[in-house]
Amino acid sequence: MEPVMMDIGIAPPEDGYLQTVREITQKHGLCLIFDEVITGFRLAAGGAQQYFGVKPDLACFAKALGGGFPIAAVTGRREILEQVGPGRILHAGTFNGNPISCAAANATLNELSANDGEAYRQMNNIGKKLQDGLTELVSSSCIQAIVQGMAHLGVQILFTPLKKVRNYREFLTCNGAKYNDYHKQMLKRGVLFHPLQYQHLFVSTAHSEADIQLTLKAAEESLKIIA
Numbered sequence: 001m002e003p004v005m006m007d008i009g010i011a012p013p014e015d016g017y018l019q020t021v022r023e024i025t026q027k028h029g030l031c032l033i034f035d036e037v038i039t040g041f042r043l044a045a046g047g048a049q050q051y052f053g054v055k056p057d058l059a060c061f062a063k064a065l066g067g068g069f070p071i072a073a074v075t076g077r078r079e080i081l082e083q084v085g086p087g088r089i090l091h092a093g094t095f096n097g098n099p100i101s102c103a104a105a106n107a108t109l110n111e112l113s114a115n116d117g118e119a120y121r122q123m124n125n126i127g128k129k130l131q132d133g134l135t136e137l138v139s140s141s142c143i144q145a146i147v148q149g150m151a152h153l154g155v156q157i158l159f160t161p162l163k164k165v166r167n168y169r170e171f172l173t174c175n176g177a178k179y180n181d182y183h184k185q186m187l188k189r190g191v192l193f194h195p196l197q198y199q200h201l202f203v204s205t206a207h208s209e210a211d212i213q214l215t216l217k218a219a220e221e222s223l224k225i226i227a
């Protein structure tokens with residue numbers, strides 16, 4: 001499971017949900033696996049499991065580990081991963097142990113952990129300004145829409161009459177045509193992001209407050225036009 005649903009915009013877990021899943025799986029002797037392909041190294045240095053304080057039995061990570069270089073990783077409990085070494089579980093991959101990808105991962109993790117995680121504080125500050133700004137703009141408009149996100153993890157405008165989108169079924173009620181109109185208006189104003197509503201706006205250490213202000217100004221104008 002994804003600890004945070006990331007393919008319906010962004011749907012954070014309800015309070016206590018992940019903890020309850022962990023309790024149920026432990027009670028029945030089931031393996032809990034987190035898909036941290038997106039949340040890993042973005043939500044926190046230790047991923048969603050660190051952020052929410054829930055430790056799965058296995059977790060998978062991807063290119064965020066290497067700053068975009070082709071790399072992935074499976075992590076987890078020793079007694080499970082020890083099944084790979086003797087060949088009880090087959091694990092093969094084109095980039096296994098690739099020195100360039102591993103060097104990129106090492107450099108990425110050093111950068112993210114420098115100055116006691118300053119990169120995360122910076123991204124969270126920028127991401128919160130973007131999320132709060134978009135929320136204010138949507139609230140003051142006459143458009144049926146909400147803003148969901150987790151600051152530095154990402155944010156998205158969902159065109160829906162719902163107050164909150166919690167799952168895929170609820171996401172299917174969102175207005176894709178309205179989002180497409182919004183996306184085109186933002187493009188005209190120099191702001192490029194994913195053209196599909198199920199994706200999200202990411203922030204990075206490269207983004208500045210000026211970038212956020214430009215985005216919010218473009219969003220304000222775009223929302224007025226499509227209203």
